[in-house]
Amino acid sequence: MLIAEVSKKFELSQDTLRYYERIGLIPRVNRNKSGIRDYTEEDCRWVEYIKCMRGVGLPIEILIEYVRLFQQGDETINARKELLMEQRKQLIAKMADMNNVLERMDYKITSYEQTIGKKEKHLI
Structure with missing residues (x-):
């Protein structure tokens, strides 16, 4: 491809794909006879x-x-698992923070809706 x-x-720019490959975020992509990337x-x-x-x-680093660990083979399975478990823990904390913000937003929106509703009643 x-x-x-x-x-x-994947709705990613070609520049992004080249960048990901250059920094090692995705493994090296083979090229066809013309030197064009062939995914x-x-x-x-x-x-x-x-x-x-x-x-x-998740941070690029x-x-x-x-990816580096994956390319080293099965001897890095535990290290990869640990890395993912740590990121999972951080993602759960981030989700909790986001849920708190969402609850505050919902509260404010409800407050505004109630205020608007009261003002509309006074206009009738």
Whole structure:
């Protein structure tokens, strides 16, 4: 699959895909005879995984480390698991913070709706 197709499929710019490859966020993509990137299904799974993890805010540095460990083989399974468990813990804390903010927003919106409702009654 060419970079333009991968870009469209995952809604990432071609520059982003090249950047991810350059910094080691996705493994090196093979090139065809013309030197054009030729993404395999495995490459696309990496792109999807990285997009998913970045979408919830995992830091690039953590993901680079994960890819590096993965490329070292099965002897790094425990290290990869630990890395993901730590990120999971941080994600849960972030979600709790976001839920608190959401509750405050809901409270404010409800307060405004009640205020607007009272003013509309006075206009009748």
